[in-house]
Amino acid sequence: MNNVKTLKKFISISFKISPSYFFLLIFQSMLGTGQILVNVILPKFLVDELVGGRNRDNLIRFGLYIVLSNVVFLFLNKTMKRIMDVRNIYMKEKLNQAMADKIMKVEFACLEDPYYLDLKERAVFACRTMSALENLIGSVAKVLNNTVTILSLLAVMFTLSPVFVLLLLLTISISIIAQKIFSKYQLGCYQELIPINRRYGYYVGVCYEGKYQKDIRLYNMNQMLTDRILYYNRKIYEWAKVFNKKNGAFQGFIGIINDLQAAIAYGYVGIRVLSDKLGGRIGIGSFTMYVSAAINFTTAATDLGRNIMAVIQMLGYLQPFMEFMSLPDEAKREGSVPFEGEVESLRFENVTFHYPKSEQLVLKGISFEIKKGEKISIVGLNGAGKSTIVKLLCRLYKPASGTIYINGRDIYEYEFTSYMKCLAAVFQDYKLFAFSVYENIKGGEEEEEKGEHRERVASLLEQVGLKDKIEELKSGMDTLFGKQYDPDGIEMSGGQSQKVAIARALYKEASLIILDEPTSALDPLAEAEIYEHFNQLVGDKTAIYISHRMSSSVFCDKILVLDGGLITDFDSHKKLMEREEGMYYKLFKSQAVNYQI
């Protein structure tokens, strides 16, 4: 995406958020120019009067005009600034929100693919750290302002002499060309800095983060981290030295051009005051006006150059943002058949899968079928592809080839939202949110009769063994999860959180339930309790368990044994235990041997 396209897309996104914002921006630019014009033109009359007639009334009148018009512009400018400050906050947060929204809706695969992950990181960096959105809006507004100012001052100076204007334009062209060359160099420099900065940021971030501190202390990582930070520190410092040297030279050159412009302005206008060689003589008042116009003109021109560069720089930062915003949404991607009823059958047909940008097949053409109400356990070594099956079922990833059928239809034919309602999962790395316990469990289900929801949540809390814990809280299930934002919030241990996550999955009235290591943080009694309740809770729903605790397979109707992306067995515990050369027997035995009483 090139800069012009990015700018267009940015403006169209912003315009959709608030069209009035743009008219306000334009009006604000005109105001700025108005004030400059008043202060360029009005003093001419005052000075003429001072040098000439010195008529007290006239002097007072002109003085008053200057003061009054400045007061009016001051008032208008301040009012506009006030309005725009609030509007800018609004725009910035709407754009932030658009980004947040996009991340939540984008195809999930994008969020685990290093390329898109990097894109997302850079987009978030642009939004949050660089405030690129605000800065871009601000810079575009300034470019607008500068342009209007330049055009009107050109008009003023044109009344003196077109040659004068041409001379000034010439010097400005030189400085613009110089700026363009330099900004290309600058961009290159910044590109070099990015990877250094990211690494520096990572190591500083590790030092800042609480969760790394135990290992830092125990393994004496302090010095290693400091060394790494110092190393990148030095790199940044060296980069800055080189860059600032070049930058200094460039700024010096621009300074000379600026001085040249001033010299031309003073010189040409001075000559016009002193002699009539270049045209009719002008008065001191006009001298003041034209010099002031020329000075303001060069300032505006320099500003314009700088602001255009800022726009380009911000567009560079925002490019990942724009690219990310253009990614396809998950829900919209495909499927239009609404999912209705329950999961009656589930079938994998010759499904292969590899992660994006990787060639290694995680699943090598697997086929199996699960019927309604069956409890299936998936077992296998680390990396055998167990969690991948879950991700495919949840439509977080799409198979590379082969098809997954539910109720006889490819799952990608179902409309996304209704499909997601048919299944519930507790992932290994499940997350809870800083909502109340009640809201965490209820999730985004529509609000019906509140009482009914609450009753169901209460009954689930009892079933997962959290009833007492929740009841002793002042606000019960309305207590916020986490103490971060509410001193009355509840901090839960890993085991307790896991129970809430299980309750959340059960709350969703899905007919297919998937549990990926759901009891890893629970003690033996809590684990036994959960399993006991599960069979009761899950009832006639279809369920898939994944666990390294082989004992959980005993409860299941059938066990799917995965080995290196292939299904080596799919049978009942009893049958599998009869085959002593099988993977399942080996796995089960390796744990069971220590449990013989």
Place this chain on the structure above:
Amino acid sequence: MNNVKTLKKFISISFKISPSYFFLLIFQSMLGTGQILVNVILPKFLVDELVGGRNRDNLIRFGLYIVLSNVVFLFLNKTMKRIMDVRNIYMKEKLNQAMADKIMKVEFACLEDPYYLDLKERAVFACRTMSALENLIGSVAKVLNNTVTILSLLAVMFTLSPVFVLLLLLTISISIIAQKIFSKYQLGCYQELIPINRRYGYYVGVCYEGKYQKDIRLYNMNQMLTDRILYYNRKIYEWAKVFNKKNGAFQGFIGIINDLQAAIAYGYVGIRVLSDKLGGRIGIGSFTMYVSAAINFTTAATDLGRNIMAVIQMLGYLQPFMEFMSLPDEAKREGSVPFEGEVESLRFENVTFHYPKSEQLVLKGISFEIKKGEKISIVGLNGAGKSTIVKLLCRLYKPASGTIYINGRDIYEYEFTSYMKCLAAVFQDYKLFAFSVYENIKGGEEEEEKGEHRERVASLLEQVGLKDKIEELKSGMDTLFGKQYDPDGIEMSGGQSQKVAIARALYKEASLIILDEPTSALDPLAEAEIYEHFNQLVGDKTAIYISHRMSSSVFCDKILVLDGGLITDFDSHKKLMEREEGMYYKLFKSQAVNYQI
């Protein structure tokens, strides 16, 4: 800590980092003032000549003086800016690094205590997001600059009339008082905004974070999160509207004062040009000079007010930083006896513990003794206090009462660094770093013969079962951990990472090894393999295991059974299994029942 103290402390920290920086700052301030003075005083002569003699040589001379002095100042200013830009980066990063260093060295208990955690968060926020360090330095420099400018312009204006100066000082006093009142109001407003902003930041952050996305999609949290963001959005917007209204009124008032100052300047100086009622008549040149001096003076005075407010604001942000920097270091806290030799005995004597700010006792006076070479397993329900024992041993927390003895001496009598060498731990939530695999395992151990280290790391990688995985990498054990900063980096599964963490703990030649759920992410075979190797690797070292997998207790010499912060049993597996009413039997049985073949 009040503002003056904070400022003093900040300046003393910064001065220690770079004394020359302060002289450069002062020089830069003087340069800024110099340029203003030249442009206030020199034009007087040019204008006088223009209005008076119009001697061409004089005109050219004065014009040249103005241009030349501006060129010199421009050059000096740009050079200084260039030097200072690089210096500022240096200062900022040194201060950042001081903060990172402090976090890594501060008493660990501070990092889990909500009060200090919040303090740390605010300090990090000030450093990273607000760039408070840079801004403070910048604002202090500007205050210095403004002060020097004001003083020299006062001197210029004093040559015209003390009354004139007094009049201007009066209006400035009014605006400073107004600014002070307003900034108090402003501070109150910002305080109100902080909790809103933090919550807004949290919810936006959740949407931005990859690890929340699976649950957001599956539990349809999208709308709930968006609603929450919109809610805080609206709150911020409303806040901004109210605040900007007040701010607008205040800015308007300041504007009027500014206009009053301008009117006084133009008016008084105008009268002095037109009549001799208030003193000797002055020429147009002097008029220009004094008006220009007065305008620059009021600008500098307004700037001074604003910059002082900025300093105060930044000091407010930096207060948590300063407070955090003043916390006691862990290593320095206590203990001076160097730890030598091996852990011969370990004894808890009547140890009680509660987490800071909590009154609930996690350990209620426990006593036990472990002898050299013993393998101990700690079992108990979630929340029984198992991990707390490990944290106390690692001196991450201090007992509330009672003493932990190693080799007969209170562990807090040992010098920190040498003590930390005697033990190695794999925590439940262990972390690896973006260093190479080799560096991760070696940790911060001193660099001796590199070859020797590498051999040991290679042998450990083999023992934990990662030899093949590492050997197939292009850079072997020098491969960076994680793909984030190096496309050739290695991404490891949970199980593989856990193996690296175990190798890291074994590398440290500690005589006491602690493993807190070290195999939770491993499949049954890998787990069995680790345990098998362990007994061989740990050898005659003392070892403490914590695991919900009861089977790991079978290998141990003795099992410490914790129940509600009390030790209910401390005996061998065989003895404990004989008592069917005991907690251990219950725990073991609940898992074993499903493993009977």
